[in-house]
Amino acid sequence: MSRVIKKFFIASMVMWIAPVAILYGFNNHIFPGTSKLSSSSQTLVSGFLAVISVNLVIVLYIIMAIKEPGSNMEHQPDPAFLAEAKASINQPAAVTTDDNAQTREKAE
Amino acid sequence: MNLCKEMLYTTCQSVRNQGSYSPISCVASHQLRLLYSSLSTAIASSWSRALTQISPYTFASVGIAISIGVSVLGAAWGIYITGSSLIGAAIKAPRITSKNLISVIFCEAVAIYGVIVAIILQTKLESVPASKIYDPESLRAGYAIFASGIIVGFANLMCGLCVGIIGSSCALSDAQNSTLFVKILVIEIFGSALGLFGVIVGIIMSSQATWPAKTT
Numbered sequence: 001m002s003r004v005i006k007k008f009f010i011a012s013m014v015m016w017i018a019p020v021a022i023l024y025g026f027n028n029h030i031f032p033g034t035s036k037l038s039s040s041s042q043t044l045v046s047g048f049l050a051v052i053s054v055n056l057v058i059v060l061y062i063i064m065a066i067k068e069p070g071s072n073m074e075h076q077p078d079p080a081f082l083a084e085a086k087a088s089i090n091q092p093a094a095v096t097t098d099d100n101a102q103t104r105e106k107a108e
Numbered sequence: 109m110n111l112c113k114e115m116l117y118t119t120c121q122s123v124r125n126q127g128s129y130s131p132i133s134c135v136a137s138h139q140l141r142l143l144y145s146s147l148s149t150a151i152a153s154s155w156s157r158a159l160t161q162i163s164p165y166t167f168a169s170v171g172i173a174i175s176i177g178v179s180v181l182g183a184a185w186g187i188y189i190t191g192s193s194l195i196g197a198a199i200k201a202p203r204i205t206s207k208n209l210i211s212v213i214f215c216e217a218v219a220i221y222g223v224i225v226a227i228i229l230q231t232k233l234e235s236v237p238a239s240k241i242y243d244p245e246s247l248r249a250g251y252a253i254f255a256s257g258i259i260v261g262f263a264n265l266m267c268g269l270c271v272g273i274i275g276s277s278c279a280l281s282d283a284q285n286s287t288l289f290v291k292i293l294v295i296e297i298f299g300s301a302l303g304l305f306g307v308i309v310g311i312i313m314s315s316q317a318t319w320p321a322k323t324t
Contacts, residue, residue, distance in 0.1 A: 004205055047311035065207050068207075
């Protein structure tokens with residue numbers, strides 16, 4: 001479960017940081033060759049690159065999530081609870097077995 | 109009395125000119141037309157004057173606020189719809205959580221589109237000298253930023269809501285039958301394309317928002 005959360009958290013962070021970094025880079029002329037662009041084409045290029053980067057992160061996350069094996073982390077019931085449940089089924093007293101049968105049917 | 113005679117005279121003239129044969133409706137429509145044109149010029153001039161006297165900075169700032177505010181509204185709505193279904197369905201089927209967080213990522217992308225456009229729009233906002241603030245060009249820039257903000261905000265609002273509801277049913281059906289997940293994901297991709305349309309048009313709209321040059 002923690003692997004899932006970690007992957008999700010990293011994807012979210014990258015999804016925020018990448019487009020803001022691209023916009024910052026274009027506006028402050030950090031990337032080479034961006035000072036020659038006119039203002040309107042600079043807006044267009046930086047905006048589209050930022051949107052493309054967000055979509056790229058989404059596609060990468062989808063690939064990572066679908067490729068995951070998944071069935072390793074089967075839901076294991078708590079062993080102490082399991083032992084208590086088994087013990088209560090095998091109780092010798094008739095009254096308690098009737099009660100247990102009734103509660104088991106209700107749970108079904 | 110004279111007024112009535114005058115009205116009748118002009119009516120008959122207009123009947124002859126227009127060739128219409130129902131004088132009562134002709135009178136009514138003629139008078140209404142006169143009234144409407146005088147009222148409309150009065151109303152139009154005062155309303156249009158009022159609208160053009162609003163500073164373009166107001167429109168631009170409201171556009172920036174709407175672009176991020178309403179996008180985040182849509183994204184939050186989608187995330188809480190998806191998240192509550194996901195957590196509920198994961199009680200009995202915990203395997204669905206890793207794949208169905210994709211829906212949450214789609215909704216968050218909607219919020220990020222709003223942030224991107226808000227950052228772009230605020231770099232477009234420049235100061236002009238006070239003499240040029242009501243020039244047609246600076247009004248145009250103000251309106252372009254306003255329109256861009258509204259486009260992005262409302263497109264993302266609906267996109268976030270759409271992806272949220274689809275994601276919620278995706279989680280519930282994946283819990284029952286895991287072969288359905290990929291099919292519902294296709295629908296969700298179409299839903300998320302709606303926000304993309306809004307962002308593209310908003311960015312194109314904002315790229316042509318140029319204010320008048322500072323030199324006179």
